Amino acid sequence: MSAPVAVVPGQPVAIAADVHWVGALDPDLRQFDIILRTANGTSYNAYAVRGSAGVAVIDTVKAEFAADFFARLWACCRPDEIRAIVLNHLEPDHTGALPELLLAAPQARVYLSAAALKMLKGIVKDGVDESRLVVVDEDTRVDLGGRSLRFLYTPYLHWPDTQCTWVEEDGLLFSGDVFGCHFCDARLFNDRVGDFRFSFDYYYQHIMRPFREHVLSALDQIEPLPIRLVAPAHGPVLRDAPLSYVRRYRQLATPQLANEAGEREKTLLVFYISAYGNTARMAQAVRDGAEGVDGVRVSLYDLAGGDAAPFVDLIEEADGLVFGSPTINGDAVKPVWELLSSLTLVKVKGKFGAAFGSYGWSGEAVGLIEDRLRGLKLRVPRPGVKVKLIPTDEELAACTTLGRELAEHLVGRAAPRHIDFTAPGALVA
Amino acid sequence: MPKAQVTFEDIGVTVTVPAGTRLIEVSEKVGAGLTYGCREGECGTCMMKIVSGSEHLAAPSVLEDQVLKDIYAGASNRLACQAQVLGGHVVVRPG
Numbered sequence: 001m002s003a004p005v006a007v008v009p010g011q012p013v014a015i016a017a018d019v020h021w022v023g024a025l026d027p028d029l030r031q032f033d034i035i036l037r038t039a040n041g042t043s044y045n046a047y048a049v050r051g052s053a054g055v056a057v058i059d060t061v062k063a064e065f066a067a068d069f070f071a072r073l074w075a076c077c078r079p080d081e082i083r084a085i086v087l088n089h090l091e092p093d094h095t096g097a098l099p100e101l102l103l104a105a106p107q108a109r110v111y112l113s114a115a116a117l118k119m120l121k122g123i124v125k126d127g128v129d130e131s132r133l134v135v136v137d138e139d140t141r142v143d144l145g146g147r148s149l150r151f152l153y154t155p156y157l158h159w160p161d162t163q164c165t166w167v168e169e170d171g172l173l174f175s176g177d178v179f180g181c182h183f184c185d186a187r188l189f190n191d192r193v194g195d196f197r198f199s200f201d202y203y204y205q206h207i208m209r210p211f212r213e214h215v216l217s218a219l220d221q222i223e224p225l226p227i228r229l230v231a232p233a234h235g236p237v238l239r240d241a242p243l244s245y246v247r248r249y250r251q252l253a254t255p256q257l258a259n260e261a262g263e264r265e266k267t268l269l270v271f272y273i274s275a276y277g278n279t280a281r282m283a284q285a286v287r288d289g290a291e292g293v294d295g296v297r298v299s300l301y302d303l304a305g306g307d308a309a310p311f312v313d314l315i316e317e318a319d320g321l322v323f324g325s326p327t328i329n330g331d332a333v334k335p336v337w338e339l340l341s342s343l344t345l346v347k348v349k350g351k352f353g354a355a356f357g358s359y360g361w362s363g364e365a366v367g368l369i370e371d372r373l374r375g376l377k378l379r380v381p382r383p384g385v386k387v388k389l390i391p392t393d394e395e396l397a398a399c400t401t402l403g404r405e406l407a408e409h410l411v412g413r414a415a416p417r418h419i420d421f422t423a424p425g426a427l428v429a
Numbered sequence: 430m431p432k433a434q435v436t437f438e439d440i441g442v443t444v445t446v447p448a449g450t451r452l453i454e455v456s457e458k459v460g461a462g463l464t465y466g467c468r469e470g471e472c473g474t475c476m477m478k479i480v481s482g483s484e485h486l487a488a489p490s491v492l493e494d495q496v497l498k499d500i501y502a503g504a505s506n507r508l509a510c511q512a513q514v515l516g517g518h519v520v521v522r523p524g
Contacts, residue, residue, distance in 0.1 A: 114499040118471065160472070350462050350523065380460035381440040409440065420445045421455055422432055 006188035012072040013188055015237050016170055016229060018050040022057070022072035024065035027184045036206050040199065041184035044069075044093055045233050047174060048076050049167060051144025054083035057108075058165055058174045059233055063096030070097065070104075079104045084142050086149065087112040088176035089162045090119045094233055099124050102132075111136050111151070116161035136163070154178065154218040156211045164222070171228030177207060178218065179245050180232035191240035199235065200245070204252045210347055212316075215253040222246055255317050266296050266410035269314060270403075272324030273303040273335050278358035278390055283324045285396040286356060289403025296320075296407040303335040308342045316346040320353065320410050321378070322403070323369050327359035332368050340372050353378035354406050356385040356399055363388070381409055433514040437461035438480055438522040448516050452477070452509040462523040463509045473500040475509040482519035486512045 006013050012020035027041035044061035046069055055077045061069040082105035087095065090112075102110070102124065110128065112120065114135050120128060134140070142149040152164040157178045165174040181203040185193035208215050223246060230238040230245060238245050268290050272283035283300060290298045301311065315321060323340070325332040353376075355369035366384040373380050382405050387395045408414040431448035435455065439462045444455055453475065456463040466474030473496050479486070486507060489497065493511045509521070 118499065349464060374457060374460070377462075377464035379440055379462040381442065382460070414441045416441045416443065418443045418445070419459060421450075421458075422430060422445050422447055 005186040006192065007186040009068075010071040010075060012048065012076040015047070015189075015231060015239065016172060019167075019170070019172065020048045020050075020072070020076045021188065021231070021237060022046050022048050022069055022076065024061045024068035025184050025186060026062070026065065029182070029184075032182055036182060036203075038182035038199070040182065040194075040196070042182035042234050043184050043188075044096075045180075045231065045235075045237070046073075046094075046097075047231055048073055049144065049147065049149070049172075050077065050081075051147045053143065053145030055081045056084035056086055056142065056144055056149055057082055057101065057105075058086045058231075059088055059094045059176070060097035060101055062093040066097035066100060070100070080107065082108045084108060084144070084149065085110045086142075086165050086174070087116055087120075087161075088165055088174060089159060089233060090116050090123055091159060091177075092123070094176075095123050099126070102128060108132070109134050111140070111142060111149070113151075113153070113155070113161050113163045115155060115159075116163075119159075119161055152218070152221050154214070154221065156214040157218055158207045158211055164218070166225065171226050173222065173225065173227050173230045173242075175222075175230055175232045177233050178215075179230050179238060179249065180234035181236075183235045185236065188237055189240070190236040190238045190245075193236045196236060200248070201252065203234075204249065206345065208249075208253075209345055212253050212347060215249060219246065219250055219253065223250070255313075264295060266319040266407075267317065268296055268298045268320040268322065268403075268407055268410060269311075269318045270298065270300045270322045270324070271303050271311065271336070271339065272300070273326070273333055274324070274358075275326050275328070276358075278387065279324045279326050279356070281396065282356050282358060282385065282387060282391055282399045283322075285391075285399035286322055286324070286354075286403035289400035289405075290322075290407035292404055293407035293411060293413070295411045298403075298407070303339060308335075308339045311339055312342050312346055315343060315348065319351060320406055321348070321351060321373070322354045322356065322406065323373075324355070325357045325365040325369060327357060327363045327365040330362055330364050332357070332365035336365075336369065340369070340376070343376055349377035351378050352406055352409050353380050354382055354384055354402055356387075356402060358387045358389060358391065360389060379409075381414070382406055431516060433485060433516045434518040435514055436518070436520040437463070438520055446514065449513060451511070451513050452521065456509055463521070464523070465510055468510050470496060470508055470511045473497070473502075473508065476500065476502055476506050476524070477509045477512075477521045478503075478524040479505050479507055480520040480522055482517055483507070485515055485517035485519050487515055 274280035
């Protein structure tokens, strides 16, 4: 006999004493936020927490599911009982019913992070009476009577506004998108639903991984808590062994590939692809130049022989990245763009980057790659090297210099430079 | 022309710029690690640390002050998209 369905239309689901799931199921969704696929739809989890002095509503649902949300919410409380509306995350799939809720419960105050405050006006176009808004910090406590809400400052999981809400008396963590996944199952609880481990990991890899350092910082706050239940904003409610999901996050946020370089070494990865061997020779020269710098371990990869995914794992741990591409029809070639477009999955901000390449008649690839690297928030301290067709010894020496200078940046030994921008038009160019 | 100097400490580059230049106008040109989001002083992405010479920057606007407060910035932090160098020598780095 299969486990009983927990979610039925119009009814809230008790997840703890006087605490109810009042969310909505979206089983037919197959693509979320453009970037995510889901074989099992998703759920938009919202919660109602009752104390002797009133009710707190934690998050809402996507706008199309507002009727489901309100049916469940009004089945467990009256509008005038709501004294707190907590916004753990303002993304529209969690705030779609917020405008209506604000009208239905005009006495309720809204508890949100400072970053969320700035986003709120983009969500509630008619504005919210400022006297209702409470920007929370670690000292904020919302007393519901017999139980209280506190807030963990956990930004960038996965928006600047994100926070977690903690009910200390019951050990309940309302985590927002953290520990969530796109997995819709009307049995709701993790010890009843189907196997959702792949969805859990997939969600982390595509949503949280670019913010790995923020995940680790959040885990430092969450791990010491005496958690009895984790109530995320998507997917199953984690009531059985909730700490195992916290531990899994720690594993996932630990680099996929252990850094093989020593603590005192920096790593520089040189990726290239070459049609006639010219860009390949330039790549080797860049590598040779970088290898001459003590404390830098250099690796060279031909993109013609590898897929993007394992390279992304390498890049996550590297300190510097160099990309070499020929120019074909005015552009860098597709394997380079495939790798560069995959880098939104990991944090590359602040790494050092550079580009080089051979070309036939126009040579746009190097500049386009540099622009992309800057767009990814890398530091690009040295102009790239463009070579028309076959590199001369002098041009290969320029590649060697590029490799050496970038490596010197990695170890903090770059020679100081001075640039004068006061010449007429210099800042415009 | 009144001039000012800015050193981007993370890449070891010093630039000479006309007084009144905003750092956003020059930091990307030299490949410094200051990163930008909205570029309009709202998101706080481009927060930087003023290592020295903060007295040579124009005072923060009400908007910048509020954003710095919202993101729990320290006393030596400014937004690179807003900060305008008026003269002297300012040393900055990301953060």
